[in-house]
Amino acid sequence: MKRLYQNGTILTMENDELAEAVLVEDGRIRYVGTQRSAPRVAPTETVDLNGKALLPAFIDAHSHFSAAANALLQVPLEECVTKEEITERVGAFIKERRIAPGEWVTARGYDHNQLAGGLHPDRDTLDRVAPTNPLVLQHRSGHVGVFNTRALQRLGVTDETVPPPGGLIQKKDGRLTGYMEETAFLQYLKQVPTPEPAALLDAYRLAQQKYASHGITTVQEGMMVDLMEPMLRAMLDAGLLRLDLVGYVDAAGGERLLNAFRAHLRTYVGHFKIGGYKMFLDGSPQGRTAWMRTPYVGGGCGYPTLTDDEARRYLQRALKDGMQLLAHCNGDAAAAQYLRLCREAAGQGADLAAIRPVMIHAQLLGPDQLDEVRALSVIPSFFVAHVYHWGDTHIRNFGADRAKLISPTGSALHQDICFTFHQDTPVLDPDMLETIWCAATRRTKAGVLLGENERIPVYEALRAVTANAAYQYFEENEKGSIAVGKRADLVVLDQDPLAVPPEDLRGVRVVETIKDGETIYAADS
Known part of the structure; x- marks a missing residue:
């Protein structure tokens, strides 16, 4: 099946390049260029975009797919x-x-x-x-x-x-x-019994459709523990996955998972691969458990969840196995711990760039820590939607001056740091367009402009959920932009997100989501 997309705005996310036509064949992008030069080999289905926008599909840089499915069975x-x-x-x-x-x-x-x-x-x-x-x-x-x-x-x-x-x-x-x-x-x-297998498999299908409805074709299983092995196996045996799913194993264990899914290590089989390990270094700022260098308003600095020795052991495990390590760091003290251990490993000759370590959330990552983030090849994945959903809470917890620096994306962009965005689903719906709006406008629910200098252009926010996210997953040669040879993972929006005022981005809608050249979501279906 060949499809030729034309007559719309085509944002390739390749160095600001626009295109007039894109040809898809056998799940791959075969042509990007002008309509005039587009191949017209029969049989080709011509898709008239009618002025809508075609972009590379969105990539979820961090969420919990099974928890998102479970959430559909909960109050x-x-x-x-x-x-x-x-x-x-x-x-x-x-x-x-x-x-x-x-x-x-x-x-x-x-x-x-x-x-x-x-x-x-x-x-x-x-x-x-x-x-x-x-x-x-x-x-x-x-x-x-x-x-x-x-x-x-x-x-x-x-x-x-x-x-x-x-x-x-x-x-x-x-x-x-x-x-x-x-x-x-x-x-x-973890000891609470899981739902019946049939109910959970149905929930997996619904969760997958929810991600697809937001233009996402690659999702994450952000913390895999051994107890999840039977349901993950059942999901794969049922051939349920249509999206690509990247799993991260609990760095403290996971031997059962690693043995059960050895064929999936860093390689997709049935749309599932194990991408690396995951560890938690602190809690959440809205819960006042994020580990801070400076006390919260009213006292307390939160607390760490791992000692240096434990976290060091998990980092060394990732380096030894050549696996990526995701570290949950909300507070700047947790970020300091992760950076300190990465610096120590680099000083001992470790090639951190080879595993592309990720700092999940990085909400209170300090501007003074960004130089080291860049030097150590750490990728911050910002939970920037916090600005809207909990920005007013952060003002109460940290004061306005500290709160305006949460998710310092403007500073990171200025320092040429590769960063990504996520919604930590099921904490929030996997609404990438809302996240892009948050990054571009930085308005709280109460309407406060929280960190004017940390706002970023819409194009850079789009890169965070396309090209940069593909890089985070070591998939920059396969996904993240519209280029010849890459997978035909695409999303059609009803408007060009670069043409609407940033404050109106939340009103842009996903019309269609395409995975490997096949439509997996259509708004009118």
Whole structure:
């Protein structure tokens, strides 16, 4: 099948070049140039763009694909602004789904910053709505949450339970409140039973369609643990994947996964490959668990989740295996730890550029740290949509002067640093156009211009989710721009994103998403 695209704006993302026509054949781009010189070999389907824009498909630089699928089976709490709304939604979910006593209920997406008093729900609140069901609420950041009494009992957590290093199990007057942070919360969350395989496979299909509806053709499994092996295997055996999925194995283990998917190491098989390892160095700034060099307003600096020795061991593992390492770093102290260990490894002769280390989120990465980021070949993947979704919270937590420097994309661009963008789905929907809008306008929900000098041109924001993201995945020769020989991973937008005012970018819509030359999403279908 040959398709010739013409009569629209074609942004190649190749050195500002525009094209009049693109020919796709057998999943590859065979021609880029003028309409006049385009090959007219039969049989060729001519696609009239009718003034719409054709771009390379968007590439998700960091998210959690399985968690995004699971989220479709959970109680959505993103819009809740009171604890009463939370309990009403949970209660309605239990009733509508006819969940039997004793069955687990999982809810996600609440944000205590939106609730009255800025306080998390507690176990007593959850017990009233789910007295016979173990229930867990996961914070929108994914790093903290609350268990009810039935859940704590099922997990064996008591008033005497000691939290693991880098975590918190909260007590009040010596009694568990149900609230946990970081390693403690994640440790017990892993023990919550997964949905039935058939339900989860259906959710994988729906999650995949959601990414595709936002113009994305490459997605990430941002933290793979051994318990995920059966469902990943079932997904591959079912031939479910149409998007490319890049997985990152927990740097602290993952032997079962590595053995099970050895054929997938750095190579796509059935649209899935293992790209490297992942480690967490801190928490989230909106939860005040990100590890900071300077205290938050009101005190506290957050905390690390790994010692230097642990993080060093994981970095050395990645270097030894020739695998990329993703390090979750929100705070500037966590960034400093990662950069310090990278500098140490480079001083011992390690070739960091060969593994392209990534700093995930990099929200509070300091301007004074950017020189070292560049020198050590570290790729920051900025969660720049925080500017809109939590910018007002960051002003409260850090003060205006520090908050305006979150996701310092303008400074990074000025220093010629390769950076990418992501939404950390399911924390946020995988809406690349909203993220591009955030990077170009930097407006908070309250309308505050947060970091005028950190705004970047729309073209550079587009590069962050196309060419730069392809480079992050070592796929710059296959994806990220419209060039002869590359995969025909494309997206059609209803407007040229470079022609609309930056403040109107959120109104641009994905019309069609094309993977390897085949349409996998169409807005009118």
